[in-house]
Amino acid sequence: MQQIDLTGTYQGGEGAILQVQRFENGAWSDFPVTMSVSGGTFATYVQTSRTGPNKFRVVDTDSDVVSNELTVTVG
Structure with a gap:
């Protein structure tokens, strides 16, 4: 399992709930x-064992x- 940190800014999105999606098939x-967005920023991580570009x-x-x-290559 590889941990991938996801962070960013979302101005005007205070309190919004963000769903992580992956492109597959x-x-x-x-x-x-x-x-959730707090102070205009968000941060989380995902874990995947799928090798190659994600x-x-x-x-x-x-x-x-x-x-x-964003594309992250695992493996």
Whole structure:
């Protein structure tokens, strides 16, 4: 298992709940991690054993605003 830290800023999103998603099989699917925005920032981590490139993003569960995507290569 590899730990991947996810951090960022979300101005105007105070108190929002963000859902982590991973791109798999041609579509975005919910990863079992959520976090809240506090002080305009968010931070969490995910753990995965899937080797190779892993593409992640976060989505505001109320407004459906999505973050930039990031790709992390595991292994």
